[in-house]
Amino acid sequence: MRAYHDLGGTPAGPIDHDEHALQLWEKRIEALLVLLTRxxxxxxxxxxxxxxxxGSEAYFAASYAExxxxxxxxxxxxxxVISVEALAAKIAEIESRVDPLP
Amino acid sequence: MSHDPADHHGHGDHAHGHRHPNQPDHDDTLTYYRKLEMAVRELLIEKNIISADEVRKVVENIESRSPEGGARVVARAWSDPQFKQALLEDATAACASMGFEMALYDVQLTVVENTPDVHNMVVCTLCSCYPRMLLGLPPAWYKSRAYRSRAVREPRAVLREFGLELPDTVSVRVHDSTADLRYLVLPMRPEGTEDMSEAELAAIVNRDSMIGTAVVAAPK
Amino acid sequence: MVTQPAFKAGERVHVRQVDSQGHIRTPHYIRGKTGVIERFVGFFRNPEELAYGRSGEPHRALYRVRFVQSHVWPDYGGAAGDTIDIDIYEHWLQPVNPS
Structure with missing residues (x-):
């Protein structure tokens, strides 16, 4: 059985050459991974x-950074390292901020 | 901590208004994933596992890496036969000697050389392994389903989409980067560059030639 | 820790045809195919164990294995000399005895 991420040789369309410059929040995800690894x-x-x-649905619906x-x-x-409860509370608190993205 | 505004404005790529049609999550939209990133980062900072300063420094480090790094390595290899030999034998050590910090990535770097008979190209079918220490973050197409699926099965068709048509006398050698190695292609030095300095050579080396989806063209 | 790689450059090897679960670093398309050891790369902790938070020990020998594309893909449309190199851990490889 081939896992959904194991893409070599599977049918696919043309390659989209558009360069997507990463946004700061996407670079921060990479930075968090570097720090947690280090x-x-x-x-x-x-x-x-x-x-x-x-799951394949979430994997292909989300962007690479996501x-x-x-x-x-x-x-x-x-x-x-973090709890479900603390994460839910933090997300709710971020949503309640007047200007969450200054 | 919060993502303080000074920090937010300091970094450039998103600031020039580029909007990708498939990326609706603009920098000014609070998507679920952005909230998740903010929440996890803030929780890790509150727990003193990381600091805001560390995040900023790593982001700066990531932004400081670009294909110019790989181009410097290629130009050195073209100019210095001893360095080229060292690079092909132990690329991690050879690049460290040029000041590239490799320890951050915990992987071994390998350089594969293009010749008149062999053209190398790199893909990672399982995820998106890429020599970030020398090229920076991978382009979107390298991470795409289309490239990861097709590069191993029909590399010449993929190369044609990149505008590169190779005769059958040149073997195409694909590298599927599946494990603890990261591959950089050493492209062929174009003719007519004999009198160019190392810095001039570095300026003509493009990113895709080091992934293997392009070659380096002779300067006009 | 293993001190000697089992295969040497030039040796023919068969990739195990295993239908496993878990985190696997040997792509599906190459399982069951035959290639030639291009080089021994080194000893690394086993990523298929590291992926679950374990130590990854003992270290495993990693090889770069070269395959002929027309063998990997029977309908391959490129040149006869085209090849693909894949990094494969020793526990995924079996010797091919010359007949």
Whole structure:
């Protein structure tokens, strides 16, 4: 059985050559991964395994940065670094900010 | 902490108004994933696992890496046969000797050389492994489903989409970067560049030639 | 830790045809195919274990294995000399005995 992320040789259309310059928040996701790796909290192999556990629908619907973020937060919850409750509360608090994106 | 405005404005790529049609999550829209990034980052900072300053410094480090780094390595290899030999034997050490910090990435770098008989091209079918230390973050197409699917099965058709038509006398050698190695292609030095300095050579080396979806053209 | 790689450059190897679950670094399309060891790369901790938070030990030998494209894809449309190199861990490889 081929896993959905294991794409080599599967049918696909033409390549979109448009260059998408990364936004700051996407670079921050990469920075968080670098820091968590450097501090030995998360291995990049664990984050890859997390990507392969998102399910194909979420994997292909999300952008590259988005799915790496999803895998990271799932891994941090699984490891007990952050709790589901604290994450939900923080997201609600961000939503309540007058100007969440200054 | 919050994402303070000074920090937010300091970084450029998003600031020039580029809007990708498939990326509706503009920098001024609070999507779910942006909230998730903010929330996780702020929680990690509150727990003293990371600091805002560390995040800013790593973002700066990421932004400081670009294909110009790889181009410097290629130009050195073209200019200095001893360096080229060292690069092909142990690319991690050779690039470290030029000041590229490799430890951050915990992977081994490998350089594969294009010759009149062999053209190398790199893909990662399982994820998006890429020599970030020398080329910066990968372009969107490198991470795309289309490139990851097709580069191994029909590399010549993919190269044609990049505008590169190779005769059958040149073997196409694909590298599927599946594990702990990162590949950089050493493109062929174009004719007519014998009198160019190392810095001049570096200026003609393009990113895609180091991924293997292009060659370096002779300067006009 | 293993101290000697089992295969040497030039040796023919068969990629195991295993239908496994878990985190796997050997692409599906190359399983069951035969190639030639291009070089021994080194010993690395096993990513298929690291992916689950374990130590990844003992270290595993990693090779770059070269395959002929027309063997990998029977309908391959490119030149006969086209090849693909893939990094594969030793536990995914079996010796091919010359008959």
């Amino acid at each position: 501090k030995k909290i998360l291995r990049i192999d664990e984050n890859r395994r997390g990507l392969e556990s998102l 799915r790496r973020m999803l895998s990271m937060s799932n891994n941090l919850i699984m490891k007990g």
